[in-house]
Amino acid sequence: DEPEIVAVARETIxxxxxxxxxxxxxxxxxxxxLRDVLGWPAKDVAEFLGDSVNSVNSALQRARAGLRERLPAERQDWSGGEQDAGTRDLxxxxxxxxxxxxIPALAALLRDDVRCSMxxxxxxxxxxxxxxxxxIESGFEGMKGLRAVLTSVNRQPAVAFYLWRKREGAYLPLTIDVLRVVGGTITEIVTFHDDRFPRLGLPERLPADGTE
Structure with missing residues (x-):
């Protein structure tokens, strides 16, 4: 019945x-x-990890505190689901x-406290x-030859980007940006590497003629 356990139990993936x-x-x-996702008792976790119950409980408290520091405050309002017209336009x-x-156009779409990770x-x-x-420091402004395919990940809008490779004569997978949109602005961007493309059923390449 601890509030922290209830909160974690309600947290979606x-x-x-x-x-x-x-x-x-x-x-x-x-x-x-083991404790909050799989629901193991502290005694079983301690035995599995070769540790004491007190040590397991202490580690769990540290982990929960770490999550509170990292998770956005508005996470309880996340609902996912169908995108409205405003989100699609964004x-x-x-x-x-x-x-x-x-970059200036992108910056205009971001909320002041936007979070970005990879x-x-x-x-x-x-x-x-x-x-x-x-x-800017990563040289994004100089990157040319991008194409994009709209998709979704965990009920969130996402964009798969492909980069033109002259040697292969095609656009090959680059990254996937998963967006969180709140109040008409982008509040979070999580970027994944090209190894995620097959899992999402995305094309292995996009041909030069613009057809998929």
Missing amino acids: ELAYLVAVQHLAPRPRAVLI VRRFTDATVATD PPTPGLYVGRDAVVNDW
């Missing part, structure tokens, strides 16, 4: 939750998954601006300025 979990140390992460503008590598690569950028500076 959201991308932000997965991003938060990856920032936990290995043992607290393992304890959190995703379209995000897609167009990304393909054009237009698991499993370490690092979490919080705030529009931090995200935009990362894009």
